[in-house]
Amino acid sequence: MNAPIAPSQLLPLVQPRPVPAELLGALTARFGAQCSTALAVREQHGRDESAFTTVPPPAAVVFAESTLDVQDAVRLASQYEVPVIPFGVGSSLEGHLLAVQGGISIDVSRMNQIVSVDADDLTVTVQAGVTRKQLNEAIKSTGLFFPIDPGADATLGGMSATRASGTNAVRYGTMRENVLTLQVVTAQGECIHTGSRAKKSSAGYDLTRLFVGSEGTLGIITEVTVKLYPLPEAVSAAVCSFPSIEAAVRTTIQTIQLGVPIARVELIDGNSVRMVNQYSKLSLREEPMLLMEFHGSPAGVKEQAETVQEIAAEQGGQAFEWATTPEERTRLWTARHNALYAAIQSKPGCKAISTDTCVPISRLADCLLDSVAEADASGLPYFLVGHVGDGNFHFGYLIDPDSTEERATAERLNHALVHRALRLQGTCSGEHGVGLHKMGFLVDEAGEGAVEMMRTLKRALDPKNILNPGKIFTL
């Protein structure tokens, strides 16, 4: 078991590599105004939403407008053995975008074309810079939607790279289940397709899923083909308050064990409801709460809701409060998605250190309740939200970034939580990725043998170690 590692301790491990002026000249020659070395631009591309102390920004930012742009940028970087870090909207929570070994950022946000809507096949192909909201807007008229919803309006490229999921995953799965095929630029600057548009395939190694979750370390994703789903005939959202977190969690566990195809089931603890009320001007009961959504035929939705209401009542839950109009639902889910910002506003100047454990559903109560007790005992303010239907939840410990003591407390809580989750056969990361923060946890979870296998794969595909180096593991 590794000792707790504070993020700041990780940074001295890495050696920024020099970015020769010759490379910068070649990039400018090739990309002109698409390449920037302005400090503000570089700084914007050298940070994300993690609580990491800043490291020096990348030496340049290339704004790719095509796969060929990405290929050429990678080829030039490869020639000089300089790191490249793909960038979407910067919503990573784990330090993925930080130039810990120097190098250049490749921003794909201008690659924002919808390549092909294949509504009859329930698939769509987009460039990597398309965001999930943009995608859903673009396909509105087809009667289909893309369900994966990590909260942030992230790019499909970024969501693929971190194997993202979020509120709808309990019913629709994660990026792992929903990416059909990718176009990827390799470390050598070659462009490959990882699969076909067929719904299933046994044709060789599953390169698609090797790249999904590879955090930019094996290739740069330039196009993404994902599954779409018919908009449900009926949608109902409800909130239900509970006398305790335990009662809310037990309701969730029984719902999942019964096989109810609930579309969303999100836990918010009482204190976080209070923050959300203040931030989003709502008047939800300030008690532990489940936010739920049911998708299906009108009869199916009614059936699901009745089943869950019965379970909730047995656990002392209040009557459901319904949000049936699209506007009410949007308001509710926006409030949920803003929980992080609501929490941060509650303690001016703070940063949130976010946990991301996920455990088998039967272990959820054990994992969560002990961690709540520890967090309460620490005195550190926190918020607690969770995609509890999947056994995944997030504490956000609110720290003063300048307080060594608060950071250490947060890391101690995180460490205890992760190792509790691992003892319960869970994972240190349900959806945020490893990035910089969980490298030690990954070894504890997967074992040295499995991590060494990952390193072997990385060395084989990226022998110069130029693709987002220093993330997931050190070589």
Added chain:
Amino acid sequence: MNAPIAPSQLLPLVQPRPVPAELLGALTARFGAQCSTALAVREQHGRDESAFTTVPPPAAVVFAESTLDVQDAVRLASQYEVPVIPFGVGSSLEGHLLAVQGGISIDVSRMNQIVSVDADDLTVTVQAGVTRKQLNEAIKSTGLFFPIDPGADATLGGMSATRASGTNAVRYGTMRENVLTLQVVTAQGECIHTGSRAKKSSAGYDLTRLFVGSEGTLGIITEVTVKLYPLPEAVSAAVCSFPSIEAAVRTTIQTIQLGVPIARVELIDGNSVRMVNQYSKLSLREEPMLLMEFHGSPAGVKEQAETVQEIAAEQGGQAFEWATTPEERTRLWTARHNALYAAIQSKPGCKAISTDTCVPISRLADCLLDSVAEADASGLPYFLVGHVGDGNFHFGYLIDPDSTEERATAERLNHALVHRALRLQGTCSGEHGVGLHKMGFLVDEAGEGAVEMMRTLKRALDPKNILNPGKIFTL
């Protein structure tokens, strides 16, 4: 585009490697009666259900009874750089089990323990030699079931290795979606776990899905943890006859496009129904037919069935004939699963060359109908069945194995079908794997760049090329 390759042409490409007497001595010393060099045993392990002409059998068969047995056998083989071929029940259709480069077979069928039933988490962990029927029998009392059903009573290890699916995949997914984690013995004889029991994870590379579908070429799977599902409250099966294959296919396409969560939707062409009737003593209408199954609540099943009946009626389908008792359903699905044997019996002494293309659902009619016309024109008898809800179907061309001409005709039809599927953005293999037969097709489908990436991964993890060499691709 590669020219058609007859299976027999592939065999001269490979060089059997010598198996030193010293290795056989060491295996006997370590494994005693668990190691056999008897010809009958070796021959049984040197063939599968493919139409390949026999190659010399493996030099020995080790009957592993534990993961440690597998590790020790691999370590010994590695020491002498001798190939190892994992063996379950021998139901491969693609030559996976043939010792084309010599070596030893590692039979895992005695590793048939249920390791852990975690009903509260809807997961189960089994040794690799457990078969799907054994698994479902073992968990009968939990109210859960394992849906993946490739027809054969295959082992979970073998099903993982070929990324199997089958009749239920349209609703429940394939092994890709249903394996949570694996225990694997590497080429170096080390034992790793590829993941946790958490429902989702973003903790590092997706080693689980790298091994699912790797056909024994990257490691030997020794334990498999899969998802289970609550037995549906209501199950109804129905058959519906159609005036043409096209009408049956169009019914399927609309059903999928509407998002009906149908559990099974299988096509059988009229001629194959005739063979099935003869073999299974049934009296189904000898017309193109869909076999369907609906899972859900009583109301949900009724709703689904009504929707599909309406679609079918518009396409000229007959009224549904229902099979509601478990016995009737079992009889129907057994007849479906025996279609291959029914077909083979219809032409004494024949072998079936099975195709396995899968296309996006909107392309299914184009792909299937043109291929039916070509097969009819060839004069070669065939059967045609399909997991059409996934866009996957199988022709089985019935050839006299001694007739060069019939084999060439079958390969020509297969080649035309695969390239049609590829033009329609599909795959050469929906569920059987590449094995020996589709190596050329894989390059046509994935491109040389992607296949070279697969080779790079193989070389990195198995530098001595001892794990089922000569399958998927040549190095």
